[in-house]
Amino acid sequence: MESSSTSATSPEPPAGLLVVTDTSLSVTGGSEQFLRSLLRGLPRHRYAVTVVELASGAIVPMPSLPGIKVLRVPVAAVYGRSGLRAYQVLRRLLSSGRYDIVQSQHEKADVLNALLPKRRGVIHISNRRDMGFKKSNRLKHAFRLLNHRFDRVVAPARQILDALATHEHLPLCRATVIPNGVDTLRYRPREATWREARRRALGLGVDTVVFCCVARLTEVKCPLVLVDAFARLHAEYPDVRLLLAGDGPMADEVRRKVDASGLAGNIDLLGSIDAVDDLLPACDVAVLASSSEGMSNALLEAMACGLPVVATAVGGNLQLVKPGVNGVLVPAHDPAAFAEAMLSLARDAHRRHDLGQRARRIVEEEFSAARMIIAYDHLYRGLLGLA
Template sequence: MPPSSAFAIPAEAAIAGRQDRRIRLLLLTDTPVLAPGGSERFLQNLATRLPRDQYRVTLVQLHADHMPLPGQVSTRLAGVRLQSLPVHAVYDRTGLRAWLALRALLRAEHFDIVQSQHEKADLLNALMPRNAGTVYISNRRDMGFKKSERLQQVFRHLNVRFNSVVAPARQILSGLAQGERLDSLQMTWIPNGVDTRRFHPATAQARQDARRALGLEQHAVVFGCVARLTAVKRHVDLIDAFAQLHRGNPQARLLLVGDGPLLAPVQERMQALGVADAVVLLSFREDVEAILPAMDALILASSSEGMSNAILEAMACGLPVIATAVGGNLHLVQHETSGLLVPPRDPISLAAAMQALVRSPQLGQRMGMAARSRVEREFSLDAMINSFDQLYRRLLNQRTQRSA
């Protein structure tokens, strides 16, 4: 069924939905699901890769942007019903309108599972009237760095409304146990998955082609970062570290993939430190798998991180990763085995880690091979989808047993 920006359920569709024997899953998110970003890619993968003969998926975004035009089907969400319900704040008129519309949707469609991610979606999910036959899940994607103390207190009371709280990193769950007093029995750890067929080590020819397409010298040492240009990603630290490295290694290059509100300050910093000619700025790209082969290593300088899809994709491509020792990075990057961990907000340590890979290309190659091997063992996309499928069925079975 083509996605629609109109939030309306025709009576015929509601009847057809009740007659459909598949598991009815409602995914609710704050952000535009077709926008760039790790949590958006996660939702795209989950919504489209659950078995279509067993799941009927509806995805509602509490945002107006990045919606397909009327009658236009997004190839990234083929087979998924996508709807938009813009919300400015849960506590204003748009939030009340969203609550009423979602309540009507739940009554009409009788969903088996309602799963939300991000603060607005979680709040609306928690405040929905409970149906005895429905499972309610909160999917936490980051360390909660945006939550005020007051909002944490609100969630301490609302978390009991969820049958399970899922997170891709154990560090996120530990933070929830401490900050929101989440019951350990509610916690479920399901790590992110990466498509190892789409993201794979590049051949020498693919590496040459990728560099040629980006205007990078074949002999250059190329560090890359795939992240939105926002404060939490700390591009300012990365630029400072790269400037230190570049002074002694003029063959070094930095490739930044992503866009965001801090584009202008990043450009100003590059100019001020005299490295603008050594940095390639790319906007958002859907073909990241064609860009990663141009890199010798991936860098993520975030001050807070859940479980980074960018890191997983780089590891799947056989690249070593330099990342800050925060959140899920601690689980993904095995220090001195598959990459290097450095303290956050520390450009000097970041530059030193970059210098270590410049001095020893063999070290980076060994780390990259170890990274690829670990992704194949532990972080495949099939394993992630299977884990969610098992979670859904377990919770639904528990509900059935309680109501029997």
């Protein structure tokens, strides 16, 4: 009787969560930031987490993730020798019986996850982070054949799932939207005295309207379009600055364009920075000129800091930016339209304030990190039959 009573009240063992990702958790990109936030927030008594990184290249310092085991298995090409080795590692981990969920994000990880043998009681989840702009037609065809291997496909925006349904024939009945979430205590508006001091430290004028873009300098983020738009804005409204926070393969090209435009005194290339929460509240407007987006953490963080947004009407931006409520949407690849939207906000401080307040409210109500973590916990438990 004693044994039966003890068994009935013993705590539920944690579920084993095996996360496979193409990139390193140390990378500062949005998808890595999402994953770090999720793994830090999941209840430790409910989940025992192992992360397998398929990233190749130099090893950089890992952010603090207490209680999480991280393995590095570099993969150059998923169909090559390194891909086979990674598959064998994952298969051995799965055969150990310690894992109840295998969750992958990005293409290599998804392919390996889909090809793993199905074991009774093990759930396979694909976490899609973008609109699939990197996928060739051949890879899209491959995923049409592989998508049925996933028990659930999760994405942060409905637009991503709609694209998967169109291009990869994904049945939406097995798809779930869980929006990205922001730490609303870390990313928040600051009081006037803090803001004034921070702007002085950044060399920003009291009345200067400061636009900020936090993004990697890559082709899909269209930094050259943004520089073009800012040049048009500056010609109409000179007391403006643009802060570009991010690094990437287009950094030299962007710098050359800034120098050639004669706007080096108005456009600051800050490179990759860690303390984005110490930059955004000192700015006035967040901008993003991408040609494709999943759900932008950069926009969510800016909104949480009380900034209105000017962004392109692509992907998950359509879910985040409500025109006339918290920002302005413009067509992609249209610097004239982008400049006009920036100008409308530069000229109207009252409108900037109102849009920024609503942006903060939207994040608190719909896109907090706490809501995201609860949603994933509920998904996992539901799929495992524990809800």
